[in-house]
């Protein structure tokens with residue numbers, strides 16, 4: 507049976523490339539190639555730039571409320587198609603359908619709804635300067651590029667497109683080559699909603715297409731989600747034309763569980779923050795610091811719930827709550843990291859190997875894995891694994907916990923669990939992380955800005971704050987009288 511081959515989406519439609527080059531996309535839960543995608547060649551890239559410029563000129567002319575009305579239609583279409591889009595995400599990523607129907611599409615739609623609401627409220631200000639005055643205009647940047655990771659493909663495309671389009675920019679988006687379909691469906695939906703051709707284009711390919719977007723002097727900004735090492739390359743390329751950048755990068759986030767925490771809630775957080783989306787979440791709290799006094803109680807509850815409640819298997823089965831790794835290569839990488847942890851002396855409490863579920867025997871599964879007796883110089887504690895691997899460590903005092911939590915180059919997220927409100931805020935204020943949760947973990951409503959400290963990122967996504975990252979201020983000085991001039 508011949509496979510469907512998707513083309514790039516440019517200027518409001520699918521466009522054939524000239525080279526005929528394409529890549530295969532594999533369903534990680536079955537190991538089967540499910541469709542193919544054409545790679546953006548020079549012809550497609552040139553068309554994308556000219557169409558994004560044309561799209562920008564048309565889109566930026568509209569008033570905020572006109573853009574808002576159109577974007578709200580896209581929100582309705584996304585919500586109406588929730589289940590079919592969720593299935594696409596499951597086939598591309600291997601994550602459980604039970605998650606994708608509840609989170610992936612709705613969190614993307616929420617972002618478009620939020621920024622559509624803000625579009626009519628984008629404004630400048632005016633100040634009197636004696637007789638003269640000045641005013642500011644908050645103007646869009648122009649053509650923006652978005653480059654996405656594979657763990658939340660549609661959500662990432664929405665999180666980047668929403669503020670960009672709301673502010674009047676156009677976008678060329680490149681999804682991960684592992685998960686290319688969701689962004690194409692979003693492009694179709696935007697056109698159906700009435701977004702003019704060229705305002706949202708999708709180019710397909712691997713890092714080479716991403717590198718081209720990062721360099722291209724006609725692009726004003728690049729918003730990137732992916733690994734720290736790739737982010738550094740993107741920022742270096744972007745420097746050539748002094749592009750604005752937003753970098754949403756990796757993490758190795760700490761959770762600190764104090765002796766007075768609600769243990770059941772803290773265990774829920776540790777499980778969500780390590781095993782949701784089979785551990786492939788950037789904000790995961792993979793370094794779990796437990797106060798000596800509750801160490802045994804916490805570990806008992808954690809092991810019981812991990813062994814009894816996690817269902818690994820076919821992601822389309824509604825009972826499954828733990829899916830497949832994105833690819834065979836990633837499965838091998840995660841297993842290598844686990845083996846290193848064992849070799850470095852950590853104690854494996856559960857998991858540690860691949861899994862072959864009866865209903866998905868060819869998928870790339872890794873068992874939920876928990877290590878005890880970890881310390882800060884082990885690679886499993888230092889490096890981002892991006893898989894279901896939790897590291898447990900002990901502490902006895904608040905100062906020690908904060909110092910250990912901050913002992914990393916990453917700074918994406920952190921969690922603090924305690925019933926002492928003063929301590930909760932005191933500790934959070936000392937943590938070097940862009941997203942902190944108190945007695946909660948992983949929730950990321952669109953109202954709340956997200957992004958990293960240190961090497962976990964630059965700029966923010968979501969929240970009113972993000973509009974600043976997709977606009978520039980023009981100051982206009984108005985002279986009301988003749989200039990004083992010594993010449």
Ligand code: NAD
Pocket residue numbers: 653654655656657658680681682683711712713714715716717718720731732733734736737739740753754755756757787788789890892918958962963
């Ligand atoms: P990755 O860095 O390998 O790839 C990300 C994207 O960059 C892909 O589209 C890829 O094709 C592209 N790319 C690769 N080389 C490039 C280059 N030289 N120039 C430009 N683009 C290039 O990351 P991944 O494996 O897709 O995703 C996992 C990583 O993403 C993890 O580190 C995770 O923590 C991070 N992530 C961060 C967030 C966040 O919001 N902070 C969210 C999701 C994922």
